[in-house]
Amino acid sequence: MPSFIDxxxxxxxxxxxxxxxxxxxxxxxxxxxxxxPKTNLTRAEGQASTSIFILS
Known part of the structure; x- marks a missing residue:
């Protein structure tokens, strides 16, 4: 797994x-x-993630 600082x-x-x-x-x-990982997504992040999944 890539290393994130958290x-x-x-x-x-x-x-x-x-x-x-x-x-x-x-x-x-x-x-x-x-x-x-313990932070809620913003609406913008949720939309961006949804778009990425749909387009990929």
Whole structure:
């Protein structure tokens, strides 16, 4: 799994999926190198994710 500065906060059950989605460039994390797994998505982030999944 790509290393995020807060990767230790990603739940064990989600690590494999986060790694797969990151390697596939479907998710990238934030500019500061974090993933923020315990933070809620904004509407804009949710829409961007939905668009990426639909178009890929």
């Amino acid at each position: 990767s230790d906060k990603i739940s064990v059950w989600a690590r494999s999926e986060v790694g797969t989605l990151t390697i596939s460039n479907l998710i990238n994390g934030y500019v500061d190198g974090s993933f923020r």
